[in-house]
Amino acid sequence: MDTTTLERFSLNGSEDVVRVRLAVRTWMRANGFTLLQQTKMVTATSEMTRNCVTHGGGGSAELQQLRDGERLGLRLRVADQGPGIADLPLALQGGHSTTGCLGLGLSGSKQLVDDFEITAEPGKGTQVHITQWR
Amino acid sequence: MTTSIPIIAFSELLLVTIQGDVSDEQLEALRAELCERIQVTRAKGVLMDISGLTLVDSYLSRTLVALTTQSRLLGATLVMVGMRPDVALTVVDMGLRLEGVNAVATLEQGQALLRRLALASGQEGGHGHHNT
Ligand SMILES: Nc1ncnc2c1ncn2[C@@H]1O[C@H](COP(=O)(O)OP(=O)(O)OP(=O)(O)O)[C@@H](O)[C@H]1O
Numbered sequence: 248m249d250t251t252t253l254e255r256f257s258l259n260g261s262e263d264v265v266r267v268r269l270a271v272r273t274w275m276r277a278n279g280f281t282l283l284q285q286t287k288m289v290t291a292t293s294e295m296t297r298n299c300v301t302h303g304g305g306g307s308a309e310l311q312q313l314r315d316g317e318r319l320g321l322r323l324r325v326a327d328q329g330p331g332i333a334d335l336p337l338a339l340q341g342g343h344s345t346t347g348c349l350g351l352g353l354s355g356s357k358q359l360v361d362d363f364e365i366t367a368e369p370g371k372g373t374q375v376h377i378t379q380w381r
Numbered sequence: 382m383t384t385s386i387p388i389i390a391f392s393e394l395l396l397v398t399i400q401g402d403v404s405d406e407q408l409e410a411l412r413a414e415l416c417e418r419i420q421v422t423r424a425k426g427v428l429m430d431i432s433g434l435t436l437v438d439s440y441l442s443r444t445l446v447a448l449t450t451q452s453r454l455l456g457a458t459l460v461m462v463g464m465r466p467d468v469a470l471t472v473v474d475m476g477l478r479l480e481g482v483n484a485v486a487t488l489e490q491g492q493a494l495l496r497r498l499a500l501a502s503g504q505e506g507g508h509g510h511h512n513t
């Protein structure tokens with residue numbers, strides 16, 4: 248599988264969340280993804296980048312183009328050096344938030360993309376990879 | 382860089398149009414602005430056109446519920462108009478519920494719904510139906 252970096256972002260505030268969302272939308276539209284694939288990926292992107300800003304104290308994101316034979320994919324990697332997540336299974340279950348929100352960002356995003364990976368060891372920050380294939 | 386989301390008053394209603402990709406700040410500003418406009422105009426209904434809105438994530442879904450509730454508390458009914466099919470599918474797949482949010486497909490349906498609700502609650506909709 249070929250991986251090409253498309254763009255890097257630093258994530259510090261909500262305007263960065265918008266920038267990454269727009270980059271994802273633009274690239275997917277230009278590369279023939281369906282509207283539904285675009286909207287699902289953009290929505291998951293919004294959740295993961297906002298979590299990075301609000302829970303992780305900010306961090307960075309990278310967009311990658313994936314090519315696997317005929318298949319084309321887009322991967323977003325989001326990383327921060329924040330507190331990590333003490334009870335990851337609980338956070339992924341949905342309906343649990345440490346900020347009094349709905350707590351559907353992680354569980355919901357997992358349903359929207361083809362591939363969802365997260366590591367969030369306490370003290371080692373949080374790393375999320377989400378991928379959508381065309 | 383923050384452009385505000387427009388609120389237009391017409392025939393005793395407020396029309397809010399949300400277009401494209403909106404930031405958290407724009408939505409926060411809209412919440413405050415809409416409260417004020419409902420209070421000043423005494424509008425009984427708010428039509429919120431989201432046919433141009435390209436995503437509803439958990440933050441936006443919270444905002445839509447908040448806008449609905451705050452409008453109700455101020456005496457106005459908010460109706461969301463024209464959610465895109467891809468957005469609706471995404472909202473459902475995420476498990477977001479948008480509880481209590483009124484939704485219709487077109488502005489005409491929104492106006493009809495608001496008229497019905499006004500009649501049902503015995504409110505006077507003003508003198509004439511069409512003031513231009
Ligand atoms: N990058 C992160 N760093 C630290 N903790 C995180 C991070 N992302 C998520 N979490 C933790 O996982 C919980 C669940 O995250 P999730 O996105 O599902 O919900 P939320 O952000 O609290 O609310 P919502 O996304 O519905 O607005 C958060 O409340 C937070 O405690």
Ligand SMILES: [Mg+2]
Nearest residue numbers: 294298352353
């Ligand atoms: Mg979240």
